Amino acid sequence: MSESREKVSSKDTREIIMEATFRALSKHGYKDLRMRDIGEEMELTRQVIHYHFDGKYDLLSSFLKHIIDQYEGSVEVNEDADVRTELNARIDQCLFGPEFEEFGHWDRMKVYHELYTYAQNDGEHREIFNDHYDRIRNSIVEVIEEGIEEGTFEDVDAHRMGQLITDVIHAARGRRISLGHEDAPEEARNAIDEFILDSLHDPN
Amino acid sequence: MSESREKVSSKDTREIIMEATFRALSKHGYKDLRMRDIGEEMELTRQVIHYHFDGKYDLLSSFLKHIIDQYEGSVEVNEDADVRTELNARIDQCLFGPEFEEFGHWDRMKVYHELYTYAQNDGEHREIFNDHYDRIRNSIVEVIEEGIEEGTFEDVDAHRMGQLITDVIHAARGRRISLGHEDAPEEARNAIDEFILDSLHDPN
Missing domain, CATH: 1.10.10 (Arc Repressor Mutant, subunit A)
Incomplete structure (x- = not known):
């Protein structure tokens, strides 16, 4: 062979x-x-x-990296899209999930959120989640910064807004999973539009 | 006796x-x-x-109700405070926690967030968390509505804003616990002020 x-x-x-x-x-x-x-x-x-794999823990750490890689790899954004379209696409894909051939977004998110909660007692998993968090937040921060540079968006604190949007996405997914609020992602999307992204527009 | x-x-x-x-x-x-x-x-x-207690499950359900009761009961807001002061006090107490004589806010929140994640598979705990979620969100919605009625706040969708703030608080606490971001509650507080509560002010 x-x-x-x-x-x-x-x-x-x-x-x-x-x-x-x-x-x-x-x-x-x-x-x-x-x-x-x-x-x-x-x-x-x-x-x-x-x-x-070197035991159960090694297997589960590899599994966590595997679903995070698949998740991040599946976020598709058209290179030619304008900044507003790209920002919306990134938020929607994190909230509603990309399409997967096997094991849907919410099956994945259930496992993801369970491991996330355990990361409080697990240094290695915490590091994997932190790296993932940074990449997701930065992908949102970067498109806001791009929009500010080209003059499409108001000059806001892009890092703070990216972090806020990432937090809202995480909470809405968790609320759907733990509390059974099926509409949580849709509600979060509307709230992000009405109360957060409105700061990117010229108010006059 | x-x-x-x-x-x-x-x-x-x-x-x-x-x-x-x-x-x-x-x-x-x-x-x-x-x-x-x-x-x-x-x-x-x-x-x-x-x-x-009728077994371990009954004990743990009672325990969950117990810490939620203590948490809600400890939120102190001055009856005479104006709506803006009350809104800020409620957000701060949920984010940074009230003072407890025994077992600090973050010790409680660690247990709370662990049980919250498990509620996806537990109808009784899910109901306890849902009731708690409704009360916390409504306490924020009500003070926003009060401010709108008296003309202090802009006429926003109070329910949607209350839900958004509740989600942000939950995510920031979870990020501190699971990812070790000690500043997450402070960052969330700043983001709430800058991007969410700004909608309550007259923009002109």
Whole structure:
């Protein structure tokens, strides 16, 4: 087997393990999860998990990075779009989620929010979430800054506004998941338009 | 023993059990918590827990109601304060927390946010959190409405603004707890002032 074929095969195996982890986490939750639960969700022998990952914690950290990578990689913004269209697209994709072939946005977000809460006691996961938070916030800050530079937006504190929007998105997703408020993302979108993004317009 | 003395004593016992539950939850987290962990945090015999509560779940639901009651009961607003002062006081108390004699605001919030995340799978806790959410949001909505009626505030959608502020407060607390952003409540307070409450002022 050539080296490149081996890599492809190894990548596929990791993908299969990630999908099995997703199914197992959805069924059992994070704290109750055992390696055998993951093994039961795939056709490969459980030994391949131990070959690819150094225990349950390593597997779950890799899984967290995996869903964050997929999430960030799926945010599609047209290069030619004007700043207002790009800003709206970024907010909508974080709030309502991109389309995934397998495991929908809200299935992912349930796992994501559960791991986020646990990050208070977990330095490695906290670092993964912090890096992700920075990238999401910065992607919003940058498009606000771009709009200010070209004169489309008012001269606001772009960093503060990006942080506020990121917080609102996170809370609305959490409210939908924990409190069952199905309309929370839609409500948050309307509130962002009415009370936050209005500061970008010339008030006169 | 007279009936009233018995009631006082029973109330004290429940209080002792609640405090032991707090200590045990802080040490072990929600999912790993066993009744014996709570028993080890108090001087009374573990049997009193079973006398007062119908198992671990009943105890934890009572505990959740207990910390929410204490939290809501501790929000102090001067009856004579003008609407702007009252609105600021309510936002600050939710963000930075009231003073407690035992177990500080952030110790409480850690437990609160952990139980909040679990409420996605727990109908009874979800209802307790929903009632609490409604009361906190409404307390902010009402003071905005009062300010609009008396002509101090611009005529905004008070319900939407109250919900937005409640979401921002929740996200900032969660960010401090999960990501370790010590300044998150302060940053949220500044962002609320600059981008949300500015809509209450006459822009001209």
